[in-house]
Amino acid sequence: MSRLDVEKLTVRFGGLTAVENVDASVASREIYSIIGPNGAGKTTVFNAITGIYEPTTGKIEFGGRDLARPFTWKVGLAAALVGLATGIAAALFAVNVDALWRATIRRNYAGPGATFSPSAAWADVGNYWRGQLALEPIRGGRWAIRTADARRTLAFAPNRAEAEKLRERYQELIAVAHYERKPNHLRSTTYIDGLVLKSRAGKVLDRFDTEEDLQLALARYEGIYRESAARRRNAWLALIAGIIAGAAGTLTVWSRARRTPEVIARAGIARTFQNIRLFRNMTVLDNVLVAMDRQLKGGVVRMALQTPGIRRQERDACSSATKLLDFVGLADRRHVLAKNLPYGDQRRLEIARALATQPQLVLLDEPAAGMNPAESLELNTLIEAIRGRGHTVMLIEHHMSVVMGISDRIAVLEYGRKIAEGTPEAIRANLKVIAAYLGSEEVT
Amino acid sequence: MNKRQPAPRSLTAQLDRLPQWPLYLGILLLYPLLVYPEKVLFQWTEISVGMQLTYIFIYAILALGLNVVVGYTGILHLGIAAFFGIGAYITGILTVPAYPFGIGFVGSLICASLGAALAGLLLGAPTLRLRGDYVAIVTLGFGEVTRFSLRNLEEITAGMRGLNPIPPPTLPAFLATPLSWLGIQNDWALDYRLFYYLALGLLLVVILLLRNLERSRLGRAWVAIREDELAATCMGINAARVKLSAFALGCGLAGMAGCLYATALTSTAGPDAFDFSRSVIMLCCVILGGLGSLRGTLLGVLLLIGFDNVAAPALDGFLQRANINPDDNPWLTFSNWKLMCFGLALILMMRFRPEGLLPSRQVEAELHSEAQLHREGASI
Amino acid sequence: MTPALLLAQTADIDAWQAFWQYALIGLTNGALIALVALGYTMVYGIIELINFAHGDVFMLGAFLALTLIGAMGLEQAGAVQLWLGIGLLFVVVPLFCAVLNVTIDRAVYKPLRNAPKLAPLVSAIGVSFVLMNVGLLWHGAADKHFPDLVSRQNLLGENAAIEFSYKDLLVIGMTVPIMIALTGFVKGTRLGKAMRATAQDPVAATLMGINADRVIAVTFAIGGALAGAASVIYGLYINTVGYQMGFTNGLYAFTAAVLGGIGNIPGAVLGGLVIGLARSFGSAYVGERWTSALVFVILIAILIFRPNGLLGARTREKV
Known part of the structure; x- marks a missing residue:
C-alpha cells in the first residue's frame, strides 16, 4: 500500500522552475531515496511535501488523502464571529462610542450614592439610536435639553417637569421640520399656519416674525434630524463593512494557513534539514x-x-x-x-x-553530509533500524554508499525533472543517470 | 548514562551554591517592618523608598509579562505600555465613584487582566503571522492608537486628567488585628505598607506561575519558536497559537500591573503615562537583565526603575539643594538626560553584553556544558 | 443672499471642491512622508534593519535648519538673500544628516552586523533615544516655531476654488525630482546596481567584488540626505518643530514603508502617498483626532490581506 503519493508536482519561484512534473509513490515501510546533482530540486520536493512551499501545481497525498486543512463549519463560524465583532466595533465607533457612554452611563448615574438602573441605561441606548433629545441636569438645579450626542444644546428649563415638556415640543418641531423640508414638498397647512408652527393636534409649537426666521428654524431642526439619521446610516455601513472585512480577513488568513508545516507534521510526516x-x-x-x-x-x-x-x-x-x-x-x-x-x-x-x-513517514535531508565513512556506515544501520521501528523513510543523499546500501528504490532528479526511478541495481546501470552524474555528450 | 563523581568543593564554594533568593525575599519582607531604614533613606533622598519599591514590584510584573513575549518567544513587542494602560483604565472605569460599577479591587484586578489579555488576542490573532519586524511596527502603532484613543474618548476616560479617585482595596476583616500587631495601620492612604505587601505577594505568585510555565510544554514551545520558528512548526508546534498564547499572557500580566499601578496611584494618570517611552523603558529592563531570564528581568527592573524613580529624582533634589543650578539651566537637570541614559544603556548592552546581566537558564547551561565538554575532551 | 441659501450652495458645490482640496493636501503630505520613508526602506532593503533612529536624524536636521536660519538672520533678509539662504539650507542640512547617519551606522550598527536581528534593532531604538535627548537639550522640550519663509500666496489666483500655494509648490517641486533622481541612481548607475545586488544577497555580492561596507555607507548617506532635505521642507511647510517630531513622523514614514512593502523603493513612495491621503481624508471626514488610529487600522487591514505590503515581493525562507 502506498504511503505517500506525489503526482505531477511542479514548484515555480517567479519565473524559475525548481521542480517540474515529478511523480513519486512511496510504499509503506520502504526506504525511498532521491538523488541527483546539486540544484536538481531535491530539497524543494521535501519542502513541498512538508508544507514549507506551496506546490504551484500537482497533488500530494498522504495515506490516500490531501493533508490541507478542510473547510469545516468551525472555520465558517469563526469567520462569522470575527466579522460580527469587527462590525460591532466599527458600528460603535461610527455612532460615537464616547457620546453613547455619556447618554447611557453618565446621564443615568448622578454620582456616589445615587442609584443606577441598568434597564434605564439600556432604554437610553435605544433613545440614543433614535436620536431622541436628552435632558441633562446643569448647575442650579436647572436642566438642559440637548441632542442625543450632547453636541448641541437647544434650550434650558428651570426644573425637570418643565424640561420634559420642552423636550416633547422640540421633538415635535424636529418631526415637523423633517416633514416640511422634504425635497419638492408643497408646504402643508397642517403644520405651518402663516408664521406659526403647529403640531398635528393643532398645538402651537413656535411662532416667528418673518418667513426667513421660520425657514432658518426649520433648517436648523432638520439639521438635527439629519445628523441622527446620518449616524444611523453610518452605523449600518460600518457594521456591514466591518462584517465583510472581518470575515474576509479571517478567511484570507485561514486560506494562507491551510497547508502549513505543522498540519503536515501532525498528520505524521517528520523531517530533518539539510x-x-x-x-x-x-x-x-x-x-x-x-x-x-x-x-x-x-x-x-x-x-x-x-x-x-x-x-x-x-x-x-x-x-x-x-x-x-x-x-x-x-x-x-x-x-x-x-x-x-x-x-x-x-x-x-x-x-x-x-x-x-511519532511520524509514519520520515524525510531525511542529506543525513550523511559531513560524515566520515565510518560514521556514514553507522548511519546505514540507524536508518535500517528506523525502518525496523515501522517508519517509512524518504532520503536525500549524496553518499552513494548510504544510498546504494539501504535504499529499496531510488529516484534521480535532474534540473527539476525525474529522469529515472528503480532499484539500486537498475539505477546503477541506467545510462541517463550516469550521464547526469558524469556528464556525457550522447545524452538524448 | 554514566554518572560522574562530583568534584569535592570547598565550604565557600558550597555556600556560593546555596540559593540566594530567600535572602533577598527576607530583606524585602522585613524592610517595611524595620521603620528605621525607610526614615533614614527618606531624610537622604526625600523619597519614600518603600513606596517606590511598591512601584518597582508593579513594574516587575509588567516586565515579566513583556519577558514572556520578547524574551521567551522572541516577538519584539513595542507597545506593552498600551496594555498597561488598558489595565489601568479598566480598573479606573470599574472602580471610580463617578461611574456606577464600583466593583472593587479584586474584581477590577481580574477584569483588567482579562481585558488586556483579550485586547492582546484581538491584536495578535491577525498580526502575529506577519514577519517579525512588521509585528514590531504593528505593536508600536497599536500603542500609539491606544494612547490617542484614551485621550480622545473624553466622556469615558476623562481625557488628559485621567480617572480618579480609585478607591483602595478593602482588607479582609480577619487580617486587621494581626497587621496592627506589626504596627501597620489599616489605612491605604497613610501607610504604604499594605500595598507594598499586596504588590509583593502578587509578584511572587506571578513569578511562581511563570517558573512553572517556563518548565512546561508551553514554555518549551515558546523558546523553540524563538530559536527556530520553521523547525518548530515542522515538529508539529502550532506556531500561530503558541505565539498568541505568549502574547495574550504577556498582555494580561501587563493589564494586571496596570490595575495595581492605578490602584496604588489612586488615579489612572493621563494617557501620556502609557506612551512609547514607557514601553521602551520596560524593554530596556528586560534586555538589561537578560532576555528570557526571570531573575535577570527582576534585576533589570530594580536597576532601571530604581534609577528612574529613586536615583534620578534624588540626584535632581541634591543638585537643587546644592544650588549648583540657580538659573534652571536644562543642561544641569538630571531628568533631562534620562533618555540619553536609557539609549546608551541599550546601545552598550547590545554591543558588549547582549545576553544581559543575568542570562537565562539556557545561556547559563551553555557555559556550564562547554566546561563539561572541555573536561570530556581532556579525558579522551 | 440669505444665509440659508448660501448654506445650500456650499453643500452642493463645495463637497467636491473640498474633496479635491483634501486630495491635494494629502498628496503633498504624502510626498513628504515618502521622502522620509525612502530612508527607512533603503536601509532595510540592504541590512534588514528598522533604523528607528532615522526619524530622529530627520528631527535633528530640522533643528539644524532652525539654528542656521537664526544665525543667518533669514527672517529679515531680502528676496535674493532669502532664496540663497534656503538653497544653502538644502545643501548643508542634507549633508549634515548624511554624515550623522553614516556615523551612526559605523559606530553602532556595524559591529553588530553578524549579531542576531534583535541586537541592531534594539540599538537603533537606543540611538533614537540618544538623538531625541540631544534634540531636547538643543531646543528644549516645547515645540518651536519654524520661520514662515515661504509665501502662502495662492498660485492659482486669490479667489481660486482650490488653494495651491508656493509652499505646496516647494514640497512637490523638491520631492518629485528627488525621487526621480533616486530611481535613476538606483536603476542606472554602477553604485546603484551594487546596492540592488547587496540587497538581494550580501554574501554573493561580496564574492562578486562589491565592497558591501561601502554600499551600506552610501545607503545610509543617501537615506540621511533624503531625511535632511525632508526636514527642511517639513520645517518650511509645517512651521512647527519639536524634539518629538522625529518619533511621530518617523512612525508615519515607517508605516508607509511597511505599507508599500519594505525594501521596495516605489513601494515607499506609494505607501507615503496612501498615508498622506488617509490622514488628509481622515481628518476631513472622520475627525482630526482619529487620523493616527485610522492610519494604523489601514496598515493592519492591508497587512492581513497582503502580508508583504502593497508592492512587496513574497519572501521565501531559505531552508
Whole structure:
C-alpha cells in the first residue's frame, strides 16, 4: 500500500522552475531515496511535501488523502464571529462610542450614592439610536435639553417637569421640520399656519416674525434630524463593512494557513534539514521534548499550577525522550546544549527529534553530509533500524554508499525533472543517470 | 548514562551554591517592618523608598509579562505600555465613584487582566503571522492608537486628567488585628505598607506561575519558536497559537500591573503615562537583565526603575539643594538626560553584553556544558 | 443672499471642491512622508534593519535648519538673500544628516552586523533615544516655531476654488525630482546596481567584488540626505518643530514603508502617498483626532490581506 503519493508536482519561484512534473509513490515501510546533482530540486520536493512551499501545481497525498486543512463549519463560524465583532466595533465607533457612554452611563448615574438602573441605561441606548433629545441636569438645579450626542444644546428649563415638556415640543418641531423640508414638498397647512408652527393636534409649537426666521428654524431642526439619521446610516455601513472585512480577513488568513508545516507534521510526516536546524540554545533533551509536544496534554492553567498529572506526564515524556536518545546514541549527552554537540551528533539529534513526533513517514535531508565513512556506515544501520521501528523513510543523499546500501528504490532528479526511478541495481546501470552524474555528450 | 563523581568543593564554594533568593525575599519582607531604614533613606533622598519599591514590584510584573513575549518567544513587542494602560483604565472605569460599577479591587484586578489579555488576542490573532519586524511596527502603532484613543474618548476616560479617585482595596476583616500587631495601620492612604505587601505577594505568585510555565510544554514551545520558528512548526508546534498564547499572557500580566499601578496611584494618570517611552523603558529592563531570564528581568527592573524613580529624582533634589543650578539651566537637570541614559544603556548592552546581566537558564547551561565538554575532551 | 441659501450652495458645490482640496493636501503630505520613508526602506532593503533612529536624524536636521536660519538672520533678509539662504539650507542640512547617519551606522550598527536581528534593532531604538535627548537639550522640550519663509500666496489666483500655494509648490517641486533622481541612481548607475545586488544577497555580492561596507555607507548617506532635505521642507511647510517630531513622523514614514512593502523603493513612495491621503481624508471626514488610529487600522487591514505590503515581493525562507 502506498504511503505517500506525489503526482505531477511542479514548484515555480517567479519565473524559475525548481521542480517540474515529478511523480513519486512511496510504499509503506520502504526506504525511498532521491538523488541527483546539486540544484536538481531535491530539497524543494521535501519542502513541498512538508508544507514549507506551496506546490504551484500537482497533488500530494498522504495515506490516500490531501493533508490541507478542510473547510469545516468551525472555520465558517469563526469567520462569522470575527466579522460580527469587527462590525460591532466599527458600528460603535461610527455612532460615537464616547457620546453613547455619556447618554447611557453618565446621564443615568448622578454620582456616589445615587442609584443606577441598568434597564434605564439600556432604554437610553435605544433613545440614543433614535436620536431622541436628552435632558441633562446643569448647575442650579436647572436642566438642559440637548441632542442625543450632547453636541448641541437647544434650550434650558428651570426644573425637570418643565424640561420634559420642552423636550416633547422640540421633538415635535424636529418631526415637523423633517416633514416640511422634504425635497419638492408643497408646504402643508397642517403644520405651518402663516408664521406659526403647529403640531398635528393643532398645538402651537413656535411662532416667528418673518418667513426667513421660520425657514432658518426649520433648517436648523432638520439639521438635527439629519445628523441622527446620518449616524444611523453610518452605523449600518460600518457594521456591514466591518462584517465583510472581518470575515474576509479571517478567511484570507485561514486560506494562507491551510497547508502549513505543522498540519503536515501532525498528520505524521517528520523531517530533518539539510542545514541543521536544531533549537541551538536548548538542551538535547528539550529538543526532543519539543517534538513530543503533540502527545502531551493539559491546558495553560494546569501547566502554570504544575498539577500532579502534568508532572507525571512530564516525567513519562522525559523517559521516553531518553529512550529515543538512547536509540540514536545520545542519551548520555541529554543535558548538553544542542549547539555544543559535534556535527555528526547534531545530525543524529535531528533524526531523534523527527522520530519524537511519532511520524509514519520520515524525510531525511542529506543525513550523511559531513560524515566520515565510518560514521556514514553507522548511519546505514540507524536508518535500517528506523525502518525496523515501522517508519517509512524518504532520503536525500549524496553518499552513494548510504544510498546504494539501504535504499529499496531510488529516484534521480535532474534540473527539476525525474529522469529515472528503480532499484539500486537498475539505477546503477541506467545510462541517463550516469550521464547526469558524469556528464556525457550522447545524452538524448 | 554514566554518572560522574562530583568534584569535592570547598565550604565557600558550597555556600556560593546555596540559593540566594530567600535572602533577598527576607530583606524585602522585613524592610517595611524595620521603620528605621525607610526614615533614614527618606531624610537622604526625600523619597519614600518603600513606596517606590511598591512601584518597582508593579513594574516587575509588567516586565515579566513583556519577558514572556520578547524574551521567551522572541516577538519584539513595542507597545506593552498600551496594555498597561488598558489595565489601568479598566480598573479606573470599574472602580471610580463617578461611574456606577464600583466593583472593587479584586474584581477590577481580574477584569483588567482579562481585558488586556483579550485586547492582546484581538491584536495578535491577525498580526502575529506577519514577519517579525512588521509585528514590531504593528505593536508600536497599536500603542500609539491606544494612547490617542484614551485621550480622545473624553466622556469615558476623562481625557488628559485621567480617572480618579480609585478607591483602595478593602482588607479582609480577619487580617486587621494581626497587621496592627506589626504596627501597620489599616489605612491605604497613610501607610504604604499594605500595598507594598499586596504588590509583593502578587509578584511572587506571578513569578511562581511563570517558573512553572517556563518548565512546561508551553514554555518549551515558546523558546523553540524563538530559536527556530520553521523547525518548530515542522515538529508539529502550532506556531500561530503558541505565539498568541505568549502574547495574550504577556498582555494580561501587563493589564494586571496596570490595575495595581492605578490602584496604588489612586488615579489612572493621563494617557501620556502609557506612551512609547514607557514601553521602551520596560524593554530596556528586560534586555538589561537578560532576555528570557526571570531573575535577570527582576534585576533589570530594580536597576532601571530604581534609577528612574529613586536615583534620578534624588540626584535632581541634591543638585537643587546644592544650588549648583540657580538659573534652571536644562543642561544641569538630571531628568533631562534620562533618555540619553536609557539609549546608551541599550546601545552598550547590545554591543558588549547582549545576553544581559543575568542570562537565562539556557545561556547559563551553555557555559556550564562547554566546561563539561572541555573536561570530556581532556579525558579522551 | 440669505444665509440659508448660501448654506445650500456650499453643500452642493463645495463637497467636491473640498474633496479635491483634501486630495491635494494629502498628496503633498504624502510626498513628504515618502521622502522620509525612502530612508527607512533603503536601509532595510540592504541590512534588514528598522533604523528607528532615522526619524530622529530627520528631527535633528530640522533643528539644524532652525539654528542656521537664526544665525543667518533669514527672517529679515531680502528676496535674493532669502532664496540663497534656503538653497544653502538644502545643501548643508542634507549633508549634515548624511554624515550623522553614516556615523551612526559605523559606530553602532556595524559591529553588530553578524549579531542576531534583535541586537541592531534594539540599538537603533537606543540611538533614537540618544538623538531625541540631544534634540531636547538643543531646543528644549516645547515645540518651536519654524520661520514662515515661504509665501502662502495662492498660485492659482486669490479667489481660486482650490488653494495651491508656493509652499505646496516647494514640497512637490523638491520631492518629485528627488525621487526621480533616486530611481535613476538606483536603476542606472554602477553604485546603484551594487546596492540592488547587496540587497538581494550580501554574501554573493561580496564574492562578486562589491565592497558591501561601502554600499551600506552610501545607503545610509543617501537615506540621511533624503531625511535632511525632508526636514527642511517639513520645517518650511509645517512651521512647527519639536524634539518629538522625529518619533511621530518617523512612525508615519515607517508605516508607509511597511505599507508599500519594505525594501521596495516605489513601494515607499506609494505607501507615503496612501498615508498622506488617509490622514488628509481622515481628518476631513472622520475627525482630526482619529487620523493616527485610522492610519494604523489601514496598515493592519492591508497587512492581513497582503502580508508583504502593497508592492512587496513574497519572501521565501531559505531552508
